[in-house]
Amino acid sequence: MLRSSLLSILTLWSTLSFALPQESRVPGGIALIDLPASTSAPKVEYQGTRVMVVPTEGDSGWVAVVGIPLSANPEEQQKLSINGKPMSFGISDKAYPEQRLKIKERKYVEPDPKQVARWRKESAEQKAAYKAWSEPETTVTTLAIPAEGPYSSAFGLKRFYNDQPRSPHSGLDIAAPDGSVIIAAAPGVVTAKGDYFFNGNTIIVDHGYGLSTMYCHMSEISVELGQKLETGDQIGLVGKTGRVTGPHLHWGVSLNNTRVDPLLFVQQN
Ligand SMILES: [Zn+2]
Structure with a gap:
């Protein structure tokens, strides 16, 4: 009672x-x-x-x-x-550092037209998930860290692959060992799931009111499209699928269809 x-x-x-x-x-x-x-x-x-x-x-x-x-x-x-x-x-400027990466697999540096077509389709699927607007009972405003490990690449790095400029780093890389458990950062619903060309095994979770989280390069996905999740539910395992230089979790956070620094949502104690 x-x-x-x-x-x-x-x-x-x-x-x-x-x-x-x-x-x-x-x-x-x-x-x-x-x-x-x-x-x-x-x-x-x-x-x-x-x-x-x-x-x-x-x-x-x-x-x-x-x-x-x-x-x-x-x-x-x-x-x-x-x-x-x-x-x-108004906003202030922020000078994000540069990061230069060497990618050996040619397909990830110079994708052929078939791979570009595949990437375009997958990109549209992920963009549609980011645009989701749902209104659950609870508004999620903080997130749990989805995997344990050192942060290997910060959000916002200006990236160069084999010296060619590419889009800035849109998430946080957590260098957890291959096979480490990945958990849902907050309650939500799985709105995208796929084995994507660049992102590898990936899911996007919608937390409501324009907030969603993305988990990439997994060796294994353990949830289904449309599945409801609670904070801490296992969603997959860390891997090295897609364009990577080693096993890690790429964790992305999107707010009003805008990729933002995930750590701003993590409560620092
Ligand atoms: Zn990343």
């Missing part, structure tokens, strides 16, 4: 209070924008995409949790629409 009422208080508390992600108003970061008090959550859009909005503690205010793309120009004001009304905020 006592335990169940305690549990219900805890559940209520967890749905009412939000440990917000760490703010970092830079390309690849997150802006927390205070919004005026209102009885219902305002509808916020950034670059035409719906943005997560969470209530502030103690009053009837709201906070927009905005993912800022790595490609955002720090010299320009970032424009939001709040219930159709314009609002803007």
